[in-house]
Amino acid sequence: MISILVHAEDEGQFMGEAELIANLIGLVNAGQETTGCLLANGMLRVLQFPEQLDRMRKAPELVGTAIEEMLRYDAPAQFVARRVTEAVEIAGVALQPGAIIAVGLGAANRDETVFEVPDKFDITRHPNPHVAFGHGRHYCIGNALARLEATTFFTAVLQKFRRILPAWEGQTPKWRPTLSFRSPVSLPVVLGS
Numbered sequence: 008m009i010s011i012l013v014h015a016e017d018e019g020q021f022m023g024e025a026e027l028i029a030n031l032i033g034l035v036n037a038g039q040e041t042t043g044c045l046l047a048n049g050m051l052r053v054l055q056f057p058e059q060l061d062r063m064r065k066a067p068e069l070v071g072t073a074i075e076e077m078l079r080y081d082a083p084a085q086f087v088a089r090r091v092t093e094a095v096e097i098a099g100v101a102l103q104p105g106a107i108i109a110v111g112l113g114a115a116n117r118d119e120t121v122f123e124v125p126d127k128f129d130i131t132r133h134p135n136p137h138v139a140f141g142h143g144r145h146y147c148i149g150n151a152l153a154r155l156e157a158t159t160f161f162t163a164v165l166q167k168f169r170r171i172l173p174a175w176e177g178q179t180p181k182w183r184p185t186l187s188f189r190s191p192v193s194l195p196v197v198l199g200s
């Protein structure tokens with residue numbers, strides 16, 4: 008993919024080194040970190056709610072709705088930023104043009120006016136109109152790849168290992184000390200065939 012970007016031409020113009028590096032940093036953050044968070048968060052939740060793991064084992068076709076629920080329950084990207092373009096009032100707060108706001112995707116994914124029992128992790132939830140990949144014209148360009156990676160990962164892990172057990176101490180592992188990416192710092196598990 009790096010080679011494709013190096014050779015990408017637009018009306019005789021190529022990307023300079025700085026632009027190329029900026030794009031690659033962007034892609035690593037947008038694509039690699041987020042997908043890693045999804046795999047870790049999903050594994051954490053099926054281990055915390057083992058009846059959901061059993062259901063997925065017994066009915067592997069549920070992996071699709073399970074991944075949507077993993078994305079909803081712990082949005083890997085908790086916020087997106089927006090610049091206000093015209094004066095608007097949201098929930099009683101007046102916003103002026105030019106203001107920068109953080110939109111809480113993780114909070115929207117637990118909106119009780121949209122999701123029934125939003126704090127319940129349910130791998131069969133349907134419909135599941137979460138906004139973990141954003142919304143509108145900037146909707147995640149890599150969403151299909153991330154969904155494919157997560158499907159491949161959970162299908163393979165469930166097929167290969169009969170036993171998957173949590174190996175962290177306490178109720179949940181330590182979360183990353185940041186507001187942007189949501190995932191445990193690490194997720195020790197014991198795997199057995």
Ligand code: HEM
Pocket residue numbers: 034037038039041042045082083084087088112138139140141142144145146147148149150152153
């Ligand atoms: C679970 C994995 C992923 C999550 C949760 C995620 C989340 C998001 C979100 C919330 C946005 C919207 C940003 C905004 O509205 O400001 C976005 C945009 C974007 N994502 Fe992803 N993403 C994931 C995977 C990927 C992958 C695998 C790639 C590329 C290989 C990727 C590339 C991008 C790019 C380039 C944008 C910008 C699109 C635009 O501005 O038009 N993402 N992503």
